[in-house]
Amino acid sequence: MSMLTPPGMGGKYRITGDKFPHMRRRPRGRGRIALVLAASAAVLGLLGWGTFQLIGVFVDGGTADAASGPKHCPRPSARPAQVKKVPAPDQIKVNVLNATPREGLAKKTADELKKRGFTIGEVGNAPKTYDKKVKAAGLLLGAPTASGGAFDVLGTQLTGAGTRTDTRKGGDVDLIIGDGFKQLTTPAAASKALATLRAPAPAPAPKC
Known part of the structure; x- marks a missing residue:
C-alpha cells in the first residue's frame, strides 16, 4: 500500500506508483432543469397576460377590445325616465x-267632448266624400x-276609430x-x- 492511499481504502482504490484513481461523477439532472425553466416561463407569460387585461379594463373605462377579451358594458346612469309629450285636450280643435243617418249625434258628441276639455270647432254633417x-x-x-299627437289623444275618447291624413x-x-258608433268611452276609461x-318612457339603454 502506498503512503498516498487513505486509510481503509484498498483494492481498486489502492494508489500505487504515480497513478491516481479518478472518481466517477454522476451526471447532473439536465432534464429536470429544463422542465423547471419551461414551467417558470409559462407562469411569467400568464402573469403578463393578466396584467395586460387589467390595464386594458381600467384605461378603456371598463371596455376591452376584441383582441383582449369580451367587452364590458358600463353601468347605466341614474337618469329620470322621459315623459311623453302629447298635446292637452284643450290644445286640440x-x-x-x-256620417250616419241618426240626427243630433254630432251635437251630442261635441257637447260631451267639450266637457272633457277639447276645443270644439265645426259641428254638423259629414261631407259627401264620407257621408x-x-x-x-x-x-x-x-x-x-x-299622427302621434292629436290622433292619439282624441283616440282615447273613442274606441275603434280609424285615422287618415x-x-x-x-x-x-x-x-x-261612423255607423259603428255607440258612445264615447267613459270619462274614467278615457282618463x-x-x-x-x-x-x-324608459331611459335609453347604454350603447356598448
Missing part, C-alpha cells in the same frame, strides 16, 4: 261631423302632424262619426288611457 261611407265607429281626419295646413282634427299615453 275638433270638428265633429256625423254614410264610414262603417267603423269613427274616423279621425287631420294633417300629417296629427289629408293636405290641410291647420292643426284641427275631424271626428267623423286612464290618457294617463297611460303620457306615461314616462
Whole structure:
C-alpha cells in the first residue's frame, strides 16, 4: 500500500506508483432543469397576460377590445325616465261631423267632448266624400302632424276609430262619426288611457 492511499481504502482504490484513481461523477439532472425553466416561463407569460387585461379594463373605462377579451358594458346612469309629450285636450280643435243617418249625434258628441276639455270647432254633417261611407265607429281626419299627437289623444275618447291624413295646413282634427258608433268611452276609461299615453318612457339603454 502506498503512503498516498487513505486509510481503509484498498483494492481498486489502492494508489500505487504515480497513478491516481479518478472518481466517477454522476451526471447532473439536465432534464429536470429544463422542465423547471419551461414551467417558470409559462407562469411569467400568464402573469403578463393578466396584467395586460387589467390595464386594458381600467384605461378603456371598463371596455376591452376584441383582441383582449369580451367587452364590458358600463353601468347605466341614474337618469329620470322621459315623459311623453302629447298635446292637452284643450290644445286640440275638433270638428265633429256625423256620417250616419241618426240626427243630433254630432251635437251630442261635441257637447260631451267639450266637457272633457277639447276645443270644439265645426259641428254638423259629414261631407259627401264620407257621408254614410264610414262603417267603423269613427274616423279621425287631420294633417300629417296629427299622427302621434292629436290622433292619439282624441283616440282615447273613442274606441275603434280609424285615422287618415289629408293636405290641410291647420292643426284641427275631424271626428267623423261612423255607423259603428255607440258612445264615447267613459270619462274614467278615457282618463286612464290618457294617463297611460303620457306615461314616462324608459331611459335609453347604454350603447356598448
